[in-house]
Amino acid sequence: MDELTLLAAADARALNYTASLATRRVFPDAEALAGLAAFDEPLPVEGLSASETLQLLDERGSAATVVSNGPRYFGFVIGASLPAAAAAERLMLAWDQCASSFDNSPVAATLERTAARWVLEALDLPRDSAVGFGTSATACTLTCLAAARRSLLARQGWDFDRDGLIGAPEIKIVVSELAHITVKKALRVLGFGTAKIIYAPVNAHGQVDPAQLPALDDCSILCLQAGEVNTGEFDPFAVLIPQARAAGAWVHVDGAFGLWARASALAPLTAGIEQADSWTTDAHKWLNTPYDCAMAICRDADALASAMNSDAAYSSASADAQKNLTLEFSRRPRGIPVWAALRSLGKQGVAEQIERHCRQAQRVAEGLRSAGYEVLNRVVLNQVLFRADNDAQTVAVREALQASGQAWFGGTIWQGRPAMRISVSSWRTGDEDIQALIELMGRLRTSA
Incomplete structure (x- = not known):
């Protein structure tokens, strides 16, 4: 089979899969999982046919997918890929560009520069900020x-690039008591010992309490949250950030999904967030682009460009080249699906998508209460945190839901006890899917 025929066959299989999303089990059944054993084979001595490889991948692999690209996936904030973003991704794969700089790919550099400008406008962040398109909020948090x-350290007269950390002034890290694990991972990888992290107490909703904010100084980094992962709550930026800036501290905001509230009528939840020094957010969450696409945004563009610079004698580029704003030197142009999503939605479409999901989350909460569940959060965003009558029933309901194949979401621990968490973030999710979820949850509670 020649290359174009093979690619056409792959396209056909991919289209068939996409067309089946609404009727597939959201989580594979036991038979599909058992079918994965077909991939447990020795490395071939001689290469096998590409068409046979594609057939195996589709027949055994597609059956064992989690349909997070469908309308009834509510686990984590994972948006289905918008048609424009998915189509752009397909063409981008055909281009096969190394998007490190303009010299490597003029089109990628141009589109990512435009996407960066649009992201800053949509999120109403300082327009001269640097935007690096990275793989995930984890990687982008690390760069920020x-x-x-x-x-x-430079403000203290210490040359980090030349002298490293040995003997350097200590940088103090203050994070929310409920900081996301990706923030903790980034800190650990950067060499901030976990025992050295200072935790800021939170209130009953999961917001950092300004009255209990640990002392900050000009050698401090304060990490805040836009969208706590369980409750969806926002730290009180308008109070906390001025305190931090007055002390000379750097403020970073983890806004993996919640930062997008700023592009909608829910923007008041983010009041004051624009005063921070850096922000991270994902496009593959609420903007509904394909994985893996996230953004590191830094108010001081030179600070990010200097920290991430990877110019070499054989490969130099402008300060805003993506290889100088992200961890990767050789990279795919992740900003292109962002460009396509924003162009196809526009400001109004982004706002409508976010606002619709938040309305749907409110409807889920109302339905769960009517069915006898205890809703634990204020549902200010797209997250619904809830429990059944007791811990055992909570676990039983979650397991039954996941086994049903009709929808999927996960469990969590909230204030020391098991809970369940529903995230509404897919452009495919219609009101009929929300109603079906509510009815299913009612039946499961009765039978658990």
Whole structure:
């Protein structure tokens, strides 16, 4: 089979899969999982046919997918890929560009520069900020915190690039008591010992309490949250950030999904967030682009560009080249699906998508209460945190839901006890899917 025929066959299989999303089990059944054993084979001595490889991948692999690209997946904030973003991704794969700089790919550099400008406009963040398109909020948090540490040390007269950390002034890290694990991971990888992290107490809703904010100084990094992962709550930025800035601290905001509230009528939840020094957010969550696409945004563009610079004698580029704003030197142009999503939605479409999901989350909460569940959060965003009558029933309902194949969401621990968490973030999710979820949850509680 020649290349074009093979690619056409792959396209046909991919289209068939997409067409089947509404009727597939959201989580594979036991037979599909058992079918994965077909992939447990020895490395071939001689290569096998590409068409046979594609057939195996589709027949055994497609059956064992989690249909997070469908309308009834509510686990984590994972948006289905918008048609424009998915189509752009397909063409981008055909281009096969190394998107490190303009010299490597003029089209990628141009589109990612435009996407960066549009992201800042949509999120109403300082327009001269740097935007690096990375793989995930984890990687983008790491780059922002690396830039933060380097900048704070420079203010103390310490040359981090030349002298490293041995003997350097200590940089203090203050994070929310409920900081996301990706923030903790980034800190650990950067060498901030977990025993050294200072935790800021939170209130009953999961917001950092300004009255209990640990002392900050000009050698401090304060990490806040836009969208706590369980409750969807926002730290009180308008109070906390001025305190931090007055002390000379760097403020970073983890806004993996919640930062997008700023592009909608829910923007008041983010009041004051624009005063921070850096922000991270994902496109593959609420903007509904394909994985893996996230953004590191830094108010001081030079700080990020200097920290991430990877110019070499054989490969130099402008300060805003993506290889100088992200961890990757050789990289795919992740900003292109962002460009396509924003162009196809426009400001109004982004706002409508976010606002619809938040309305749907409110409807889920109302339905769960009517069915006898205890809703634990204020449902200010797209997250619904809830429990059944007792811990055992909570676990039983979650397991039954996941086994049903009709929908999927996960469990969590809230204030020391099991809970369940529903996230509404897919453009495919209609009101009929919300109603079906509510009815299913009612039946499961009765039978658990």
